[in-house]
Amino acid sequence: MEDYSKILVMVTGxxxxxxxxxxxRLLAKGYRVRCLVRDPSRLEGHPWKAAVEVAAGDxxxxxxxxxxxxxxxIAYYLVHSLVGGADFHQRDLAGAxxxxxxxxxxxxxxxxxxxxxxxxxxSLSEHLRSRHQTGFTLRSAGVPVTEFRAGIIVGSGSISFxxxxxxxxxxxILICPRxxxxxxxxxGIREVLEYLVAAIExxxxxxxxxxxxxxxxxxYGQMMLIYAQARGLRRLMLPVPFLTPRLSSHWVSLITxxxxxxxxxxxDGLRNESVVRDPIAQRLFPQIQPVxxxxxxxRALVRLRASRIETTWRDAxxxxxxxxxxxxxxxxxxxIVEHRNRAVPAPAGDVFRVFTGLGGKRGWFYMNWAWRLxxxxxxxxxxxxxxxxxxxxNELRPGDALDFWRVEAIEENRLMRLRAEMKLPGKAWLxxxxxxxxxxCSLLTQTVFFAPKGLFGWLYWYSLxxxxxLIFNGLVKEVARRSVLADDL
Numbered sequence: 001m002e003d004y005s006k007i008l009v010m011v012t013g014x015x016x017x018x019x020x021x022x023x024x025r026l027l028a029k030g031y032r033v034r035c036l037v038r039d040p041s042r043l044e045g046h047p048w049k050a051a052v053e054v055a056a057g058d059x060x061x062x063x064x065x066x067x068x069x070x071x072x073x074i075a076y077y078l079v080h081s082l083v084g085g086a087d088f089h090q091r092d093l094a095g096a097x098x099x100x101x102x103x104x105x106x107x108x109x110x111x112x113x114x115x116x117x118x119x120x121x122x123s124l125s126e127h128l129r130s131r132h133q134t135g136f137t138l139r140s141a142g143v144p145v146t147e148f149r150a151g152i153i154v155g156s157g158s159i160s161f162x163x164x165x166x167x168x169x170x171x172x173i174l175i176c177p178r179x180x181x182x183x184x185x186x187x188g189i190r191e192v193l194e195y196l197v198a199a200i201e202x203x204x205x206x207x208x209x210x211x212x213x214x215x216x217x218x219x220y221g222q223m224m225l226i227y228a229q230a231r232g233l234r235r236l237m238l239p240v241p242f243l244t245p246r247l248s249s250h251w252v253s254l255i256t257x258x259x260x261x262x263x264x265x266x267x268d269g270l271r272n273e274s275v276v277r278d279p280i281a282q283r284l285f286p287q288i289q290p291v292x293x294x295x296x297x298x299r300a301l302v303r304l305r306a307s308r309i310e311t312t313w314r315d316a317x318x319x320x321x322x323x324x325x326x327x328x329x330x331x332x333x334x335x336i337v338e339h340r341n342r343a344v345p346a347p348a349g350d351v352f353r354v355f356t357g358l359g360g361k362r363g364w365f366y367m368n369w370a371w372r373l374x375x376x377x378x379x380x381x382x383x384x385x386x387x388x389x390x391x392x393x394n395e396l397r398p399g400d401a402l403d404f405w406r407v408e409a410i411e412e413n414r415l416m417r418l419r420a421e422m423k424l425p426g427k428a429w430l431x432x433x434x435x436x437x438x439x440x441c442s443l444l445t446q447t448v449f450f451a452p453k454g455l456f457g458w459l460y461w462y463s464l465x466x467x468x469x470l471i472f473n474g475l476v477k478e479v480a481r482r483s484v485l486a487d488d489l
């Protein structure tokens with residue numbers, strides 16, 4: 001019997017929700033793992049980063065794939081271009097085509113893909129059709145593909161679970177369009193990962209489409225009511241006939257952290273039943289026993305209460321900068337740079353702990369109402385606003401969403417740089433840096449970078465300059481004050 005632990009496994013989408021959880025489980029099984037990522041810095045902060053090989057590459061840039069695939073025998077394809085805009089379908093197919101032929105040329109023995117569950121004979125939404133056609137495209141080069149098809153994935157940080165959670169938590173009367181009566185078979189993230197890992201040592205799964213789901217078949221309305229029961233909430237459901245997917249997506253965007261542009265294709269897919277019709281998963285993987293929806297919800301809530309969230313849907317989404325890689329910021333023509341320095345009678349570690357604690361439920365320390373107002377305005381014009389919060393109240397890593405910022409760089413006890421993802425006429429960064437001076441004394445430097453786009457960008461900056469100056473001056477003072485108190489976050 002072959003020792004599968006000796007083979008090299010590639011994981012695409014390692015910075016995403018599923019991929020970021022799959023990698024440590026593959027390592028725990030003894031596999032050698034190589035992560036294909038567009039920006040290797042996005043893996044910084046993951047506890048397993050030192051245990052994997054990192055290859056820089058992009059499935060949309062075919063020339064980057066052959067060197068990254070050298071020596072790989074099994075490849076996981078966990079890439080989805082949903083956030084890429086209206087052309088996500090074309091991007092999905094282009095990436096899959098590049099990957100399939102590169103895998104064939106590299107001698108990869110199998111591709112394992114996670115797609116979407118729905119009856120292929122029905123009138124599929126664009127999102128679900130894209131998922132099915134991505135699987136077909138991956139098979140087109142002749143490499144055997146194990147394609148898992150899952151519906152709603154229930155877990156802390158899952159985009160589908162987040163929509164259900166926020167709608168149920170925040171709205172006492174649930175406004176219900178027709179899609180709440182659609183049946184689905186939700187599955188816990190733990191079981192999804194078990195299937196993905198087990199596929200390597202199940203050669204019979206090669207060349208098959210395998211539908212996977214949990215123990216319960218429920219409607220979306222029942223999902224929200226069961227969640228409410230698990231949380232001890234009382235909720236009423238009010239059916240309405242007029243909520244189209246477009247209107248529903250704006251309603252979801254208003255109530256939840258999920259932007260309308262992402263919510264719309266997902267909601268459009270809710271008209272399609274996602275129920276397992278072929279029980280082949282039970283025959284191929286009898287050791288995996290999926291739990292019911294209520295159990296999966298309770299597991300997710302335990303992690304949320306303990307702030308033990310490995311990955312979130314936000315990790316993979318850059319909703320306004322389209323996944324822009326980090327840049328080296330320098331003072332140059334066209335770049336506005338403002339520095340604020342403040343001596344702090346506290347160790348560098350205490351200062352670092354305070355400014356990395358910004359955002360989320362703690363807020364922004366100074367004039368938090370103004371930050372909330374800015375977030376509300378951003379939501380009104382289609383931006384992400386403040387509702388994304390943060391993955392963990394105390395820990396940050398590169399790639400994390402932080403309200404309407406993205407963590408671009410973290411250096412322990414030294415630096416945090418955030419890239420703006422709110423709607424702006426330009427690009428903006430906010431950086432905090434702490435430098436030890438002497439025992440129990442540090443220099444705190446706050447830097448604001450703004451690269452205006454056109455005349456409107458310049459007008460935007462200077463018209464708001466007095467307000468920005470007030471807020472950023474107050475913020476650096478408050479960070480310094482809390483650093484001295486040490487335990488006051």
